[in-house]
Amino acid sequence: MAQRKVDTCTLQARSDNTIGVRMVIIAHPDDAEFSSAGTIARWTHEGYRVIYVICTDGSRGSNDPDMPPDIITPIRHAEQLEAAGVLGVQEVVFLNHEDGTLEPTLELRRELTRLIRYYRPDIVISGDPTRHFQRNVYINHPDHRAAAEAALYAIFPSAVTRFIFPELLKENLEPHKVSEVFLYGSPESDTCVDISETIHLKIRALQKHCSQVKSEYADQRTREWNGEIGRKHGCDYGEEYRRLVLR
Numbered sequence: 001m002a003q004r005k006v007d008t009c010t011l012q013a014r015s016d017n018t019i020g021v022r023m024v025i026i027a028h029p030d031d032a033e034f035s036s037a038g039t040i041a042r043w044t045h046e047g048y049r050v051i052y053v054i055c056t057d058g059s060r061g062s063n064d065p066d067m068p069p070d071i072i073t074p075i076r077h078a079e080q081l082e083a084a085g086v087l088g089v090q091e092v093v094f095l096n097h098e099d100g101t102l103e104p105t106l107e108l109r110r111e112l113t114r115l116i117r118y119y120r121p122d123i124v125i126s127g128d129p130t131r132h133f134q135r136n137v138y139i140n141h142p143d144h145r146a147a148a149e150a151a152l153y154a155i156f157p158s159a160v161t162r163f164i165f166p167e168l169l170k171e172n173l174e175p176h177k178v179s180e181v182f183l184y185g186s187p188e189s190d191t192c193v194d195i196s197e198t199i200h201l202k203i204r205a206l207q208k209h210c211s212q213v214k215s216e217y218a219d220q221r222t223r224e225w226n227g228e229i230g231r232k233h234g235c236d237y238g239e240e241y242r243r244l245v246l247r
């Protein structure tokens with residue numbers, strides 16, 4: 001088995017004006033854009049530094065026989081960096097686990113704990129690991145649930161508890177408490193972020209994932225879905241989350 005290499009790509013120099021750090025932990029390149037790009041663009045424009053953590057390598061992202069893993073993987077990495085650039089995301093970390101077979105292992109939890117202790121975000125966006133289905137027509141990808149479960153357990157108890165993964169202390173990674181978690185795609189969503197002013201950036205970012213989504217579809221689907229959420233909450237376009245405020 002090939003050695004797995006973690007890539008950290010800095011898209012923008014760290015600004016002294018940053019008012020805080022926020023992190024997005026997802027399974028695949030494009031998950032952040034589909035679920036949360038409007039929120040992310042709002043945060044970066046408000047002055048937050050946003051860090052993406054992509055757990056898999058996106059290598060199984062095509063059924064085209066001419067797009068085997070070694071061809072599609074670098075394409076998806078490049079698409080993800082372009083999309084993140086549109087939204088003003090400052091850093092993208094690719095953990096490069098194999099796409100399609102992600103598990104919420106202790107290894108993954110340790111990696112995420114390391115990143116949470118290193119970047120010290122106040123809010124983390126991830127998926128809802130309890131979501132198995134969507135509208136009786138869609139089985140939630142197990143990678144989404146695995147990334148979300150590992151993210152939640154990295155946030156609590158691992159990042160905040162000194163002697164879980166004590167090897168991290170040797171890297172000077174002191175415990176860190178995340179204040180809030182935003183879970184996208186949750187059957188129990190209770191919070192809407194108004195993305196009316198950033199919907200155009202969400203669409204542009206999604207359109208960077210050319211290998212995954214057609215340009216017109218990205219536009220139409222985003223306006224429909226986020227418009228529907230917006231109508232429920234009294235704004236033009238919205239993104240919905242289950243919001244955990246951790247005591």
Ligand SMILES: [Zn+2]
Pocket residue numbers: 027028030031141144
């Ligand atoms: Zn996905």
